[in-house]
Amino acid sequence: MADYMERDKLKYPSLSSAFKFSMMALALCAMNAQAAAALSDTEIRTILKQRIDQEKMAASIVVGIIDDNGSRVISHGYASLEDRKLANADTVFEIGSITKVFTSLVLMDMNTKGELSLNDPVAKYLPKSVTVPGRAGKQISLRDLSTHVSGLPRMPGNFAPKDPANPYPDYTQDLLYQFLSTYQLPRDIGSKMEYSNLGVGLLGHVLCLRAGVDYESLVKSRILLPLKMQDTGISLTADMKKHLAIPYIVTEEGASEATLTATSNWDLGRFDGAGGLRSSMTDMLRFLAANMGKQESPVQAIVDKMQEPLDSQALGKPVRLAWGGGNKYGSEIISHAGATGGYRSYIGFDRKAGKGVVVLSNATTDVDDIGSKIINSEYRLRQLKMPLSFVQAIEKAGYDQVLAVYQDLKARDADFYLREEVLNEWAYAKMKTGKPQSVVELFKLGVYLYPKSANTYDSLAEAYETAGMNELAKSNYQKSLELNPQNQNAIQRLQVLANGSKGGF
The missing domain is CATH 3.40.710.10 (DD-peptidase/beta-lactamase superfamily)
Known part of the structure; x- marks a missing residue:
């Protein structure tokens, strides 16, 4: 059965989120900046x-x-x-x-009023015919369900929706009880957090049984x-x-x-x-x-x-x-x-x-x-895609006109802008095309638009290094380090260049 949960969201597996780009490289370049101004x-x-x-x-x-x-x-x-x-x-x-969050507020309310305890075992409120899985002599508690440490999976293994567009209505109480009675926990309760729609769905069900x-x-x-x-x-x-x-x-x-x-x-x-x-x-x-x-x-x-x-x-x-x-x-x-x-x-x-x-x-x-x-404006917006108008204009005018294309689009539409992350990701994708000078122009635009970003200089340096322009690569790595002394990539690449190694990744 495919995974029906991603991070902290309830979703059907065939409807995957669009454009999930990795933020790892960008995170490595994040700076210990002062509190950012509010948007x-x-x-x-x-x-x-x-x-x-x-x-x-x-x-x-x-x-x-x-x-x-x-x-x-x-x-x-x-x-x-x-x-x-x-x-x-x-x-x-x-x-x-x-x-x-609302379900757990109900749990807290019932706990505060003495109707139940956070540490009550789930089995206490289910029919005797239902066997709730346990492990190492410990039973799953109501609190374990809310905090996602019960050991229950994200979705039950017998979840097989008839309608992918509306997958949940046909999952019955009998199916829920059947799964619980046959499932074996893969690890000790409380030992690891695993987000579980099943767990919180079960919590809501139990609270309803208790309240009637x-x-x-x-x-x-x-x-x-x-x-x-x-x-x-x-x-x-x-x-x-x-x-x-x-x-x-x-x-x-x-x-x-x-x-x-x-x-x-x-x-x-x-x-x-x-x-x-x-x-x-x-x-x-x-x-x-x-x-x-x-x-x-x-x-x-x-x-x-x-x-x-x-x-x-x-x-x-x-x-x-x-x-x-x-x-x-x-x-x-x-x-x-x-x-x-x-x-x-x-x-x-x-x-x-x-x-x-x-x-x-x-x-x-x-x-x-x-x-x-x-x-907090220091958080980065998710990278999605380049504006189509920008992509088409560059393809027509040529990459040596990148800055002019941007300025023209900005003059036509005051709201037009290129997010640093999007431009950076797109330029790195272009680096695989074997046209290093074109990529250099894209990263130069990044520096023009975001001159206070250590990452834009680091990226431009990598483009110069790939193109064999090592002196320009060194100067941009150094500029990146001035803005972010903790940039390990810049430190390592400068060491490589200082030792006379050829550029390339």
């Missing part, structure tokens, strides 16, 4: 326009921001391409795995209604249906432009607790405000409690119920992302910095990079 609303809107209008990688993106200036929504694109209906704060999206209600009723009564999230749920109200964004799959054939194809909404069934909720930006900003401590509510205590790290369980990292995140570029971000068959979502916040973001989209291009960059 302006104009800069955020430019990012949305680039992804939607130029790269054609999304139908619409709605961004909600909370910071010292209050809350606001920035949106671009269409909730329905066919009807040309603009997306806005009231547009409804599937939020996918962000649902897991269905999942939607449970999460509405405990979380949604106290936060006044009227347009969030699983079943679509008439108003939610009116504002529901059409989901789209992003595809690209060869060198042609990406295309957006409408697809089906998902019904999660037994996996509702892992990814079944739908919501609007208006509601998600209420949820974000509560998590940032900006909005007092009846559930504030459990919202705050869930952000506290539990005792360490995995690789020395702080372990929280449901939430992920990390500490990078001086930001301590708590976050979660989500994905279903035609939607992507992200929620993240740096509570100490007082800044949080929600990003919702109705297409299969990930948006977590946009959210992270809005919180």
Whole structure:
């Protein structure tokens, strides 16, 4: 059975994310820079326009921001391409795995009220006929399910959907129980984190059994209604249906432009607790405000409690119920992302910095990079593709006219720009064509556009070295080191060149 989960997102394996480029080389060149300036609303809107209008990688993106200036929504694109209906704060999206945060809030609420304990074994709440796998004398607890250390796989082995476009509805309770009763854990419980849709789906199911209600009723009564999230749920109200964004799959054939194809909404069934909720930006900003401590509510205590790290369980990292995140570029971000068959979502916040973001989209291009960059602009946007207008103009004018082509396109459209990562990745791909001078021109453009980036000088140096222009390679490696003294690639290549070795990689 193929893998049904990637990172922290609920997704069907045949609908793989488009354009997953490696960031490893770029990460090696990251600098210990000072806190970056916040993106302006104009800069955020430019990012949305680039992804939607130029790269054609999304139908619409709605961004909600909370910071010292209050809350606001920035949106671009269409909730329905066919009807040309603009997306806005009231547009409804599937939020996918962000649902897991709501499920764990219900768990925390029930724990706080003494209805259960985080450390209760899952088996306590299931029928006696169901055998829950254990290992080394330990049973899987409710907390293990929420923190993804249960040892259960991402998806059950007997998951065989009849409809790939809406894969979950036919997975029954009997199938769930059959899988649990026959599965053997591959490792000790708590020894390793492995993201599990099965685990959190099972958690939601168990909470419903304990409460005696269905999942939607449970999460509405405990979380949604106290936060006044009227347009969030699983079943679509008439108003939610009116504002529901059409989901789209992003595809690209060869060198042609990406295309957006409408697809089906998902019904999660037994996996509702892992990814079944739908919501609007208006509601998600209420949820974000509560998590940032900006909005007092009846559930504030459990919202705050869930952000506290539990005792360490995995690789020395702080372990929280449901939430992920990390500490990078001086930001301590708590976050979660989500994905279903035609939607992507992200929620993240740096509570100490007082800044949080929600990003919702109705297409299969990930948006977590946009959210992270809005919180802290040091984060890099995901590399997707070069603007077609730029590629066509260069092919026509010649690579010796790269700078002139860029300047002409910029003069025609003030919003036109080339992201450093995209240009860099594209130029490296061109390096394989055997035309080193053309590649040199592309990397020279990178230096022109991003003169304070150590990576652009490092890349230009590699291009010069490949072309046998070693003195120019040395000077650019040295410039890169001036900007980033920790650039190991520049250090190593300068040593090679100093020893008289020929260029090349």
